[in-house]
Amino acid sequence: MTHDELVSGAEPPGTIARPPQRRLSGLIASRAPVIALAYLLAVLLAASFAPLLTGSDPGYLDPGSRLQPMSVAHPLGTDALGRDLYARILYGGRVSLAVGFGVTVVSVAFGLLAGVLAGYFRACDRVIMQMMDGLMAIPSILLAIALVALWGGGLGTVILAISVPELPRVVRLVRSAILKARAELYVEAAISLGARPWRLLMRHLVPNTIAPLLIQGTFVFSSAMLTEAAMSFLGIGLPSEIPSWGNIMAEGRKLFQLKPGLILFAGFVLAGTILSLNLLGDAARDALDPKLASDR
Amino acid sequence: MAFYILRRILAIVPTCLAVAVIVFAILRLTPGDPATVLAGDMATPEQLAQIRAALGVDQPIHLQFVFWIGRLLQGDLGISLISQVPVTQLILDRSGPTLALAISTIVSSVVVAVPLGVAAARFRHSWLDRGLMGFSVLGFSVPVFLKGYLLVLLFAVGLRWLPVQGYTAPADSMAGFATALVLPTIALSLSYIALIARITRSSVLEIIREDYIRTARAKGVGERLVLFRHALRNAAVPILTVIGIGIATLISGVVVTESVFNLPGLGRLVVESVLARDYPVVQGLILVFAMVCILINLMVDLLYCVFDPRISY
Numbered sequence: 001m002t003h004d005e006l007v008s009g010a011e012p013p014g015t016i017a018r019p020p021q022r023r024l025s026g027l028i029a030s031r032a033p034v035i036a037l038a039y040l041l042a043v044l045l046a047a048s049f050a051p052l053l054t055g056s057d058p059g060y061l062d063p064g065s066r067l068q069p070m071s072v073a074h075p076l077g078t079d080a081l082g083r084d085l086y087a088r089i090l091y092g093g094r095v096s097l098a099v100g101f102g103v104t105v106v107s108v109a110f111g112l113l114a115g116v117l118a119g120y121f122r123a124c125d126r127v128i129m130q131m132m133d134g135l136m137a138i139p140s141i142l143l144a145i146a147l148v149a150l151w152g153g154g155l156g157t158v159i160l161a162i163s164v165p166e167l168p169r170v171v172r173l174v175r176s177a178i179l180k181a182r183a184e185l186y187v188e189a190a191i192s193l194g195a196r197p198w199r200l201l202m203r204h205l206v207p208n209t210i211a212p213l214l215i216q217g218t219f220v221f222s223s224a225m226l227t228e229a230a231m232s233f234l235g236i237g238l239p240s241e242i243p244s245w246g247n248i249m250a251e252g253r254k255l256f257q258l259k260p261g262l263i264l265f266a267g268f269v270l271a272g273t274i275l276s277l278n279l280l281g282d283a284a285r286d287a288l289d290p291k292l293a294s295d296r
Numbered sequence: 297m298a299f300y301i302l303r304r305i306l307a308i309v310p311t312c313l314a315v316a317v318i319v320f321a322i323l324r325l326t327p328g329d330p331a332t333v334l335a336g337d338m339a340t341p342e343q344l345a346q347i348r349a350a351l352g353v354d355q356p357i358h359l360q361f362v363f364w365i366g367r368l369l370q371g372d373l374g375i376s377l378i379s380q381v382p383v384t385q386l387i388l389d390r391s392g393p394t395l396a397l398a399i400s401t402i403v404s405s406v407v408v409a410v411p412l413g414v415a416a417a418r419f420r421h422s423w424l425d426r427g428l429m430g431f432s433v434l435g436f437s438v439p440v441f442l443k444g445y446l447l448v449l450l451f452a453v454g455l456r457w458l459p460v461q462g463y464t465a466p467a468d469s470m471a472g473f474a475t476a477l478v479l480p481t482i483a484l485s486l487s488y489i490a491l492i493a494r495i496t497r498s499s500v501l502e503i504i505r506e507d508y509i510r511t512a513r514a515k516g517v518g519e520r521l522v523l524f525r526h527a528l529r530n531a532a533v534p535i536l537t538v539i540g541i542g543i544a545t546l547i548s549g550v551v552v553t554e555s556v557f558n559l560p561g562l563g564r565l566v567v568e569s570v571l572a573r574d575y576p577v578v579q580g581l582i583l584v585f586a587m588v589c590i591l592i593n594l595m596v597d598l599l600y601c602v603f604d605p606r607i608s609y
Contacts, residue, residue, distance in 0.1 A: 027524065047598055093378055099370070121325065130313075131317070133314055134313075135314075135318060137311060137544065137590050137593075138586045139544045140548055141551055141583070142548065142585060144438075145566065146322065146578050149573065149575075149578065224464050226439055230439060230548070234552065234555055236571065237572065249441070249442075256445060256449075257460070260449055271437055274439070275433065278437055279433065282433075
């Protein structure tokens with residue numbers, strides 16, 4: 001069993017379907033993916049159109065108005081350096097989402113490549129999978145922290161550093177999809193008809209990885225955002241000139257007892273985003289792979 | 297059986313080697329002079345020379361790797377650049393709070409989650425079941441440091457029941473030690489409770505359809521006994537699996553939680569060493585944590601045989 005199968009609480013096929021429930025809890029369950037999607041769209045739009053939603057500059061230091069309470073000018077108050085918290089969270093969303101998206105693209109691209117190599121070419125399989133087992137054994141935040149410490153803390157290096165520990169899960173997924181497809185009759189038929197390796201890969205094998213990768217992609221996205229937040233929170237991530245939800249919370253640590261909002265507002269937005277991504281991933285899995293559908 | 301154990305133990309050798317290769321590659325294949333990278337920006341020329349000599353950077357890369365592995369096998373992880381203490385010593389000195397937090401988290405998660413999961417399976421589709429499944433999605437999604445701060449806000453700042461931060465060694469005060477661990481353990485356990493309860497529920501649901509459960513019920517065994525004696529015993533394998541898989545995540549969680557609650561353990565040591573650019577310590581910690589993961593997964597695999605005699609390869 002893989003980690004995600006365990007997490008999904010999947011049940012074996014053959015479960016007798018129950019008639020759909022019309023109770024409130026059933027309705028909430030069926031609407032959860034819709035609410036999740038709406039929330040994600042709202043976050044995405046708010047981050048994209050941040051300049052329209054606030055007149056404040058997230059980096060503007062105003063020592064005269066430090067730690068202000070909520071007001072019309074500063075909807076969520078100001079931080080210890082007098083910066084507008086609302087503006088920082090809006091602009092921070094851009095960075096946090098960019099990290100999630102960047103890590104997803106990088107780890108899926110490299111994971112697809114390595115997974116296809118491992119699944120298709122016997123010679124590569126042992127070496128690649130052994131390295132992936134090694135990577136899996138190293139706790140992800142530790143690995144990412146060490147890489148950022150060596151490479152320096154910019155947006156690009158943070159994305160690369162978080163992608164490395166995400167790789168093994170993608171590689172395993174792609175490899176198993178390729179191995180499963182290779183045993184299918186239509187692949188044997190294509191080989192018998194003389195299909196070249198490249199055509200075989202592109203037409204018959206790689207398309208089998210797309211659905212699982214789409215599902216895994218949402219989980220990579222949410223896990224990358226969590227890792228970035230944790231790293232920035234520890235003070236080893238993006239520099240504070242680039243606001244992300246993680247380093248906004250990191251800066252709130254010292255004054256937490258005095259003004260909990262400095263951590264909590266960004267924290268709730270982040271938790272909502274992660275929750276929505278996970279719900280969406282679960283829904284995508286249920287839709288694309290009914291065998292794994294979790295029991296509602 | 298003995299053959300299986302031996303084979304399983306031998307199987308960790310290539311994984312350990314892969315970890316060593318990765319850690320070595322990360323440090324050595326980074327652009328620039330590894331000695332300057334290792335020493336950091338603040339190094340004096342003497343420190344630089346000391347590191348160059350220790351690394352043997354004038355040797356070819358494969359020889360460097362062999363020498364490095366040789367020292368690792370003797371338990372020599374190098375010397376801290378900042379405190380000049382052997383890394384092995386430093387890690388041993390700081391492991392107390394981390395071990396305490398990790399063990400209390402695993403124990404309390406299992407103790408809370410397994411009965412919850414069995415109850416959710418027994419009363420399937422009840423409010424308990426639905427609530428638990430909802431809670432488990434939430435448990436994964438809220439970052440551990442946010443849980444930590446919410447708990448501090450509620451129980452330490454608001455109700456003043458427990459200390460906000462800090463650590464007391466058990467030798468100084470057992471009560472202080474216990475109270476210091478309560479909030480970090482809860483913060484860290486929540487996602488494990490979610491994970492283990494979920495897997496317990498689904499494996500009990502799966503097992504409950506087996507023939508021997510029907511037999512047990514047919515001969516008149518009470519429902520509670522059926523669940524706890526027959527079903528749970530067989531659910532142990534997936535629960536163990538999830539603990540094994542969760543160890544790497546647990547260590548990541550420990551690193552963050554120690555920072556939230558200011559516990560002077562290995563997690564703080566990682567952060568301090570990275571910020572101080574004390575690379576031998578960072579490298580040593582990564583290796584030690586990876587070995588812990590590998591060994592715990594080995595133990596989990598070996599325990600499978602105890603719980604399910606059918607498993608033998």
